[in-house]
Amino acid sequence: MSEVAIQIRGMNKFYGTFHALKEINLTVQKGDRIVICGPSGSGKSTMIRCVNRLEEHQAGVIEVLGTELNDEVGNIDVIRRDVGMVFQHFNLFPHLTVLDNCTLSPMLSRKVSQAEAEKTAMMYLERVKIPEQAEKFPGELSGGQQQRVAIARALCMKPEILLFDEPTSALDPEMISEVLEVMVELAQDGMTMLCVTHEMGFARQVADRVIFMDKGEIVEEGPPEDFFNSPKEERTRTFLQQILSH
Amino acid sequence: MTALDHAEIRAMGPSLTESLRRRYFSSPGNTAISLVGGALLLWIVWTVLNWAVFKSVWTTPDGTSEVCKGIDGACWAVIHQRGRLIIFGLFPYEEQWRSTLACVAMLITAILSCVPWFWNALRLAMLWVVGFAIFYILMRGGFLGLLSVRPSEWGGLTLTVFIYAAGILVGMPMAIAFALLRRSELPVISGFIAGLIDGVRSLPLITILFAAALIMPFILPGWLQGDKIWRVIFGFGLFFAAYQAEIIRSGIQALPVGQEEAAKALGMSYFHRTTRIILPQAFRNALPPTINQFVITFKETSLVVIVGFFEVLASGNAAYGSGEWSFAYVEVYVFVGLIYYVFVFSLSRYGAYLERRMRVGQH
Ligand SMILES: Nc1ncnc2c1ncn2[C@@H]1O[C@H](COP(=O)(O)OP(=O)(O)OP(=O)(O)O)[C@@H](O)[C@H]1O
Ligand SMILES: [Mg+2]
Numbered sequence: 001m002s003e004v005a006i007q008i009r010g011m012n013k014f015y016g017t018f019h020a021l022k023e024i025n026l027t028v029q030k031g032d033r034i035v036i037c038g039p040s041g042s043g044k045s046t047m048i049r050c051v052n053r054l055e056e057h058q059a060g061v062i063e064v065l066g067t068e069l070n071d072e073v074g075n076i077d078v079i080r081r082d083v084g085m086v087f088q089h090f091n092l093f094p095h096l097t098v099l100d101n102c103t104l105s106p107m108l109s110r111k112v113s114q115a116e117a118e119k120t121a122m123m124y125l126e127r128v129k130i131p132e133q134a135e136k137f138p139g140e141l142s143g144g145q146q147q148r149v150a151i152a153r154a155l156c157m158k159p160e161i162l163l164f165d166e167p168t169s170a171l172d173p174e175m176i177s178e179v180l181e182v183m184v185e186l187a188q189d190g191m192t193m194l195c196v197t198h199e200m201g202f203a204r205q206v207a208d209r210v211i212f213m214d215k216g217e218i219v220e221e222g223p224p225e226d227f228f229n230s231p232k233e234e235r236t237r238t239f240l241q242q243i244l245s246h
Numbered sequence: 247m248t249a250l251d252h253a254e255i256r257a258m259g260p261s262l263t264e265s266l267r268r269r270y271f272s273s274p275g276n277t278a279i280s281l282v283g284g285a286l287l288l289w290i291v292w293t294v295l296n297w298a299v300f301k302s303v304w305t306t307p308d309g310t311s312e313v314c315k316g317i318d319g320a321c322w323a324v325i326h327q328r329g330r331l332i333i334f335g336l337f338p339y340e341e342q343w344r345s346t347l348a349c350v351a352m353l354i355t356a357i358l359s360c361v362p363w364f365w366n367a368l369r370l371a372m373l374w375v376v377g378f379a380i381f382y383i384l385m386r387g388g389f390l391g392l393l394s395v396r397p398s399e400w401g402g403l404t405l406t407v408f409i410y411a412a413g414i415l416v417g418m419p420m421a422i423a424f425a426l427l428r429r430s431e432l433p434v435i436s437g438f439i440a441g442l443i444d445g446v447r448s449l450p451l452i453t454i455l456f457a458a459a460l461i462m463p464f465i466l467p468g469w470l471q472g473d474k475i476w477r478v479i480f481g482f483g484l485f486f487a488a489y490q491a492e493i494i495r496s497g498i499q500a501l502p503v504g505q506e507e508a509a510k511a512l513g514m515s516y517f518h519r520t521t522r523i524i525l526p527q528a529f530r531n532a533l534p535p536t537i538n539q540f541v542i543t544f545k546e547t548s549l550v551v552i553v554g555f556f557e558v559l560a561s562g563n564a565a566y567g568s569g570e571w572s573f574a575y576v577e578v579y580v581f582v583g584l585i586y587y588v589f590v591f592s593l594s595r596y597g598a599y600l601e602r603r604m605r606v607g608q609h
Contacts, residue, residue: 054507081513091508095527095604104522105512157512 003030004063005161005192006051011060013046013216020046022216024060028194030160033187035203035224036196038213039239044196047213048163051194052083065160081109084154088166090146092138098125098149099134102156110157117156124152128182144175148182155186162186164195198243204228212236311570324574325581328565332582335401335556337385341393345404348384351377352407360596362603367521374415381408397475401556403585409479409557410547414540416483417490424491425498425528426520439491446488451549454481459553478553486543493539497532498524530604537597541590558582 006028013021021043028034036044049055050062053069053076062069064079073079093101102121106112112120125131128148130141138146147167154162164183168176180202187193187206197203203210203224210227212220212235220227220236231237270280301319305326306312314321325332334345355377364370385408388394400408428439446454458481459474471477501524509519529536551560562582566575 052511054510077510077513077515079513080511083511085508085511087504087508087511089502089504091502091504093505093508093523093527095530105509105514105518108518108522109513109515153512163511 005030007063009061011057013057030192031190033193033206033208035207036211042213043216045165052080082160084159085163086150086167088170090150094138102153106156124155128152143171144178147179161192166196320577321574324571324577331565332561333403335561344384348381351380402561403558406547406557412479413482417486420487421490425494443488451485454485455553493532493535497528500531
């Protein structure tokens with residue numbers, strides 16, 4: 001199985017005159033689990049946000065599931081339905097119950113019936129181990145529970161690809177593991193994942209490849225064993241020392 | 247904490263007499279102020295009750311103001327005699343049951359919109375359009391043998407309710423559209439809307455009503471003019487929309503960007519993002535100023551009198567203005583004031599209820 005999920009070629013992104021991403025090249029096959037790390041401000045979020053076009057790139061090519069993302073792309077919403085995203089700050093809809101958070105887009109965008117959507121939602125809520133919270137509002141849950149709901153919400157769209165932008169960095173330490181556990185299970189089920197995270201244990205355990213970014217560039221890319229044990233670049237070594245020293 | 251603990255704590259707290267003593271009679275100075283204040287309050291209550299209830303006259307057997315000659319209290323007979331004028335204006339006497347039914351339909355619509363089942367843009371819009379249509383058809387007549395009554399003959403409280411409901415019904419969609427367009431990424435559109443809102447807000451309502459009633463007929467082609475009342479309602483709605491649009495926009499801007507991003511990332515269309523995620527939350531955020539705007543708008547309906555519509559306040563003026571009852575203007579104003587009060591008070595209570603409800607689950 002080597003179907004291409006995401007292909008990025010010579011991609012550049014500017015915020016005004018600020019060159020946020022420089023000549024990014026990246027190919028992600030279906031089923032790949034990729035971890036992206038790097039210092040703050042290096043462009044990790046920007047890069048994965050370009051994949052579902054929450055940010056627009058200015059040069060180069062991004063192809064997602066066979067469709068190139070550019071101004072001609074007729075309906076970006078259709079592509080976004082196949083590319084789920086989990087945010088650092090969960091971004092659950094506070095005015096809807098957990099269940100409604102999970103069923104809203106499947107019903108509106110995929111035209112799934114309510115009964116069907118609720119069945120799927122309960123299945124995924126069970127999978128993230130909080131079916132009993134379905135009728136609560138997001139504000140009544142802990143951070144870890146909210147993030148698991150956010151993962152379930154993304155899964156309810158049955159996406160081909162899941163993007164994670166630092167899903168555990170807004171969580172208290174004791175809640176990180178419950179979220180990571182869910183992510184590990186997803187990885188084992190073969191979900192195509194792009195995770196921005198500094199959880200190196202997670203990277204070692206599930207990643208096929210680790211990508212290190214700095215100053216808007218991909219500096220180094222490789223399987224976790226090589227990446228952690230024998231990083232080639234000086235910048236990678238410095239970063240790893242900093243992050244592993246605590 | 248168990249029930250017993252609560253009881254104990256309450257028992258340990260100050261008793262009613264004790265807390266009264268502490269609050270009002272803690273020192274000789276305080277005691278003096280409390281006594282004088284209390285006496286003053288009692289005197290005011292007594293005087294008002296005396297005037298309004300004990301020494302007042304409520305009905306007039308012969309329809310004239312004779313019964314009120316030489317009494318010290320309120321002459322409520324004026325309401326008995328002229329109340330219909332205040333409520334229905336010059337609507338034909340035999341047809342006033344239609345006005346009554348129409349107002350009841352409006353009231354039912356208002357009550358139904360408090361039921362959570364209707365809290366969804368489509369249902370709420372349908373409810374109001376239907377309620378309003380019933381109101382209009384009943385008032386207008388001209389079918390099934392019902393006498394046709396043109397809006398220019400409507401008046402009193404009924405007309406106030408009509409102009410208010412119609413103005414908001416026209417104004418609210420405009421306000422939402424303005425708020426959304428003002429956030430457009432195209433500078434031409436957002437700039438135009440910003441200019442429009444500022445333009446309307448810089449004009450006094452009177453000017454807008456004048457323009458709608460008197461100047462528009464010279465500018466618009468005949469087929470677009472419509473009846474004067476509709477032009478006035480449109481002007482009224484536009485004025486409401488200019489303010490309400492900014493209120494809604496403030497509600498939208500208070501939302502974290504993550505909300506729209508999450509909806510986008512789920513592949514929701516612009517329409518669904520706006521109607522299911524952004525606007526419901528924006529309205530929650532903007533509830534207190536929205537209720538405020540509704541209250542202000544209700545009172546502003548009284549300005550339509552300057553373009554020749556006899557709404558409730560103007561009808562009130564007419565009710566005592568005819569020589570015979572001219573001494574009873576205080577009673578008439580108290581009555582009209584009471585109508586306004588009941589309305590504004592219900593609205594603010596409803597707002598408080600909504601706020602309480604919406605706080606559930608929102609932390
Ligand atoms: N909307 C924006 N406008 C201008 N500059 C931006 C914007 N968003 C991000 N940037 C800049 O782009 C660079 C990359 O930002 P990005 O958020 O992708 O970094 P990151 O690697 O995700 O960092 P962190 O680990 O702190 O989340 C930063 O220098 C940031 O200041
Ligand atoms: Mg980031």
